[in-house]
Structure formats: C-alpha cells, structure tokens
Amino acid sequence: MQNLASSGQGALSPQILGEFFVTATRKIPSPLTLEQAQPRVGNYLRSWKVLRLTGWTVLEATQGVVRHQMSYWDALVWATAKLNQVATVLSEDFTDGMLLEDVDFTTLSSRPSRWKAPDSLVDPIPATRGEDFPTRI
Numbered sequence: 178m179q180n181l182a183s184s185g186q187g188a189l190s191p192q193i194l195g196e197f198f199v200t201a202t203r204k205i206p207s208p209l210t211l212e213q214a215q216p217r218v219g220n221y222l223r224s225w226k227v228l229r230l231t232g233w234t235v236l237e238a239t240q241g242v243v244r245h246q247m248s249y250w251d252a253l254v255w256a257t258a259k260l261n262q263v264a265t266v267l268s269e270d271f272t273d274g275m276l277l278e279d280v281d282f283t284t285l286s287s288r289p290s291r292w293k294a295p296d297s298l299v300d301p302i303p304a305t306r307g308e309d310f311p312t313r314i
Contacts, residue, residue, distance in 0.1 A: 201214045238255070241253075265280075
C-alpha cells in the first residue's frame with residue numbers, strides 16, 4: 178500500500194475516507210480517539226489522490242443497485258471507480274476477480290505474490306502506518 182501512495186498510482190474516494198474515520202474510531206477493538214483519527218484523515222488527503230464524488234456518481238451508483246443488485250454503498254465504490262476510470266479496486270468486501278463494466282475487484286490477501294498494481298487503482302481504506310486496520314468493514 179505504501180508503494181501505491183508514494184508512486185501516485187493509488188487513489189481514495191471521499192466515501193472511503195469517511196469509512197476509515199468511522200471504522201478507526203468506532204468499529205475496531207481499540208478505537209482511536211477522534212483527535213487521533215482526524216489528523217490521519219488529513220495524512221491520507223496529503224498522501225493519496227482523492228477521486229471526485231459528484232451527483233453523477235450517485236446516479237451511477239443507483240444504476241449499480243438496479244443492474245447488479247449491489248448494496249448502495251458498494252455501488253458507490255463501483256461507480257466512483259467507473260466514472261474516474263479506475264480499472265482495479267482493492268477491497269475485501271467484493272468477490273476477488275469480479276468484473277463489472279470494466280472495473281475489476283481484487284483482494285491482496287487472495288493473490289499477494291502474483292498481484293501487480295495496474296495503471297490506476299483505488300484502495301478502500303489502506304492500513305494506517307504502524308497500525309493494522311481492516312481494509313473495509
């Protein structure tokens with residue numbers, strides 16, 4: 178993950194930054210305080226490209242719900258990737274190898290030795306340096 182951030186190949190969406198904040202402060206066994214989590218969000222903003230999330234993204238997400246029977250929040254991840262021309266999404270929430278309208282979902286845990294970063298990549302909630310958080314909850 179660190180290579181994706183430093184190379185500029187990785188990207189995050191505003192939704193994922195919000196999910197990180199909620200997960201880090203509420204959904205892990207030893208949550209961060211709000212004061213600890215807030216600067217980490219700022220660090221991600223400075224370290225990663227942040228994709229645009231617009232009204233058109235929301236509309237496209239509704240198409241994902243209708244056409245692919247996705248939950249709205251998963252469809253929003255897919256729509257953000259699709260409309261920002263991100264070819265690969267790293268996530269533990271989607272089936273590894275699932276391809277939806279030119280967006281490929283993959284997990285590092287299923288193929289760590291063979292996996293190579295594509296030209297564009299979105300990483301839902303990368304692990305915080307020095308601490309181990311789940312990728313998505």
